[in-house]
Amino acid sequence: MNFSYGYRAPDTIAEAVRLLQEGGSGARPLAGGTDLLVQLRHGIRQADLLVDLKRIPELSAVRYDPADGLTLGAAVPCADVADHPDIRAHYPALVDGAGIIGGSAIRQRATVGGNLCNASPSGDAIPPLIVLGAEAEIAGPNGSCRVPVSSFCVGPGLHLLDQGEMLVALHLPIPSPRSGSCYLRFTPRGEMDIAVVGAAAWLQLDESLSYIEDARIALSAVAPVPLVAETAATWLIGRPADSESFAQAGRLAQETARPIGDVRGTLPQRLHLVGVMTRRALQGALRRAKGETIDG
Amino acid sequence: MADKVHVTTLLNGESVEFLCAPSQTLLECLRDILGLTGAKNGCNDGNCGACSVLLDGRLANSCLVLGAEADGRTVITIEGLADWAGLHPIQQSFVEEDGLQCGCCTPGMIIAAKALLDREPNPSDGRIREWMAGNLCRCTGYETITRAVRRAAAHLNGEGAEG
Ligand SMILES: Cc1cc2nc3c(=O)[nH]c(=O)nc-3n(C[C@H](O)[C@H](O)[C@H](O)COP(=O)(O)OP(=O)(O)OC[C@H]3O[C@@H](n4cnc5c(N)ncnc54)[C@H](O)[C@@H]3O)c2cc1C
Ligand code: FES
Ligand code: FES
Numbered sequence: 300m301n302f303s304y305g306y307r308a309p310d311t312i313a314e315a316v317r318l319l320q321e322g323g324s325g326a327r328p329l330a331g332g333t334d335l336l337v338q339l340r341h342g343i344r345q346a347d348l349l350v351d352l353k354r355i356p357e358l359s360a361v362r363y364d365p366a367d368g369l370t371l372g373a374a375v376p377c378a379d380v381a382d383h384p385d386i387r388a389h390y391p392a393l394v395d396g397a398g399i400i401g402g403s404a405i406r407q408r409a410t411v412g413g414n415l416c417n418a419s420p421s422g423d424a425i426p427p428l429i430v431l432g433a434e435a436e437i438a439g440p441n442g443s444c445r446v447p448v449s450s451f452c453v454g455p456g457l458h459l460l461d462q463g464e465m466l467v468a469l470h471l472p473i474p475s476p477r478s479g480s481c482y483l484r485f486t487p488r489g490e491m492d493i494a495v496v497g498a499a500a501w502l503q504l505d506e507s508l509s510y511i512e513d514a515r516i517a518l519s520a521v522a523p524v525p526l527v528a529e530t531a532a533t534w535l536i537g538r539p540a541d542s543e544s545f546a547q548a549g550r551l552a553q554e555t556a557r558p559i560g561d562v563r564g565t566l567p568q569r570l571h572l573v574g575v576m577t578r579r580a581l582q583g584a585l586r587r588a589k590g591e592t593i594d595g
Numbered sequence: 596m597a598d599k600v601h602v603t604t605l606l607n608g609e610s611v612e613f614l615c616a617p618s619q620t621l622l623e624c625l626r627d628i629l630g631l632t633g634a635k636n637g638c639n640d641g642n643c644g645a646c647s648v649l650l651d652g653r654l655a656n657s658c659l660v661l662g663a664e665a666d667g668r669t670v671i672t673i674e675g676l677a678d679w680a681g682l683h684p685i686q687q688s689f690v691e692e693d694g695l696q697c698g699c700c701t702p703g704m705i706i707a708a709k710a711l712l713d714r715e716p717n718p719s720d721g722r723i724r725e726w727m728a729g730n731l732c733r734c735t736g737y738e739t740i741t742r743a744v745r746r747a748a749a750h751l752n753g754e755g756a757e758g
C-alpha cells in the first residue's frame with residue numbers, strides 16, 4: 300500500500316479551500332492528526348495531500364462574547380478547550396467531553412473540530428456540542444454557511460461536507476439563565492478508552508429551580524451517528540426536575556437508542572447503560588443548573 | 596512520490612535543518628534522520644507514550660506528528676534534558692526511586708513528567724497518575740514512577756528530597 304502523501308500548511312482559509320478543491324477526493328484536512336494519521340497508516344483512509352489547518356489564525360482562536368456566545372476555532376486542541384475559563388464557566392458539558400478524549404498528550408493535539416469531522420459514533424465531543432446547541436461554520440468554494448451540529452454526521456465516519464469544504468469554527472449560543480449541562484461516558488478503563496455509551500444532557504430550569512423548562516439529550520456509541528434523544532428530552536419539559544423524571548427520561552432514551560453489540564459492549568449492556576448514563580448526565584446537568592460544581 | 600519537505604526547527608536548543616518525506620513522522624525524523632533514538636517507537640499509534648516529546652512546550656506523541664509540522668517550532672526530546680552539570684532532576688529522581696527497569700518507557704515517562712511539572716509544580720499522586728495515563732510501562736507497576744515524579748517535584752521546588 301502507498302502511504303506517501305504531500306503536505307501543505309496554508310495560512311488562510313481561502314488558500315486551504317483552494318488546496319482542498321484542487322486536490323479533489325485525495326486531499327484531506329489535517330487538524331491534530333490523532334485520528335487521521337492512524338487511519339492513513341492502517342489503510343483505513345487514503346490521501347495524497349494533507350492540508351494542515353493549524354497555521355490558519357481563525358481556526359486556532361477561541362472567542363467568548365457575553366452577547367454572542369462562543370466561537371471555537373476548528374483546530375483548537377482539546378486541552379485548551381478543557382482549560383479555558385469561559386468554556387469552563389458556561390459550557391461544562393464541552394469541558395467534560397474534550398477533557399476525556401485520549402490522555403494528556405493526545406489532548407494537546409486532538410481537536411474538537413477533528414472529533415466532529417471524524418464523525419465517529421463514539422466521538423466524545425459531539426454529544427456535548429449537540430446539547431449545547433452548537434452550529435458548525437463551514438467554508439467552501441461557494442462561500443460559507445452554518446449548519447446545526449446535530450445534522451453534521453450522516454453515518455459512521457461520514458459527514459455532510461462536500462469536496463473543498465472545511466469546518467472553520469463551532470458557534471455555541473450564550474447559555475440561558477438557570478441552565479446546566481453534563482457529559483458522561485462509560486468505559487471499562489478510567490483513562491485512554493473509548494466510550495461504550497456516552498450521554499450528554501442540557502437542562503434549563505424554571506425560576507423556582509424545581510421544574511424543567513427545556514431539555515436536550517444526545518448519546519454516543521448507540522447508533523451509526525451521535526444520536527439526539529428527542530422523545531426523552533421533550534417529555535421532560537414541564538416535569539419536576541427530580542430523579543423520577545430522570546429515570547423515565549432514561550427509559551425513553553433506551554427506546555430511541557439503536558446500539559449494536561461489539562468488542563466494547565454487548566447490545567443488552569449498551570441498552571442498560573443508555574438508561575444509567577442518561578439519568579446521571581441529567582443529574583449532573585441539574586446540579587450545574589443550580590450552580591453546584593460536580594467535578595472531583 | 597511527493598517532494599521532500601525542508602524543515603527548520605529548534606531542537607533541544609539548537610537550530611536544526613533537515614529534509615524529510617511529507618508523510619514521515621517526527622518520531623521517524625528524530626530517530627532515522629537526526630540520530631536521536633531516545634524517543635521510542637512503542638506502538639506507533641498514540642497509545643503508549645514511548646515517543647513523547649515536547650513540541651512548543653506541549654506534550655506530544657511524536658508518532659502522531661509529521662516531521663513537516665515541526666517546521667518553525669521548538670522540539671525537546673529526552674536528549675535535551677541532561678546538561679554538562681549532570682542529569683536533569685527528573686532523570687535523577689527516576690534513578691533514585693528505581694522508576695525504571697527495562698527503560699523502554701522511561702524517555703517518554705520523563706518527558707511527560709516534565710510537561711506536567713512545568714505547568715503544575717506540585718501535583719497530587721492522583722494527578723500524576725491521571726496525567727501519565729497515556730504512558731504505558733510493562734515493567735514497574737507504576738508505583739516507583741509516581742514516586743519518582745513526586746520526588747522530582749520536591750527537588751524542583753527546592754525542597755530536600757525526602758526518604
Ligand atoms: C490514543 C488515542 C486515544 C483516543 N481517545 C479518544 C477518546 O477518548 N474519545 C474520542 O472521542 N476520541 C478519541 N481518540 C480519537 C481522536 O483523538 C479524536 O477523535 C480527536 O478529537 C480527533 O481530532 P484531531 O484534531 O486529531 O483530528 P484529525 O485526525 O486531524 O482529523 C480527523 C478527521 O477530520 C477531518 N478534519 C479535521 N479537521 C477538519 C476541518 N476543520 N474541516 C474538515 N475536516 C476536518 C480530517 O480530514 C480527518 O478525516 C483517540 C485517539 C487516540 C490515538
Ligand atoms: S509510539 Fe507513539 S504513542 Fe506509542
Ligand atoms: S521500565 Fe520497562 S516498560 Fe517501563
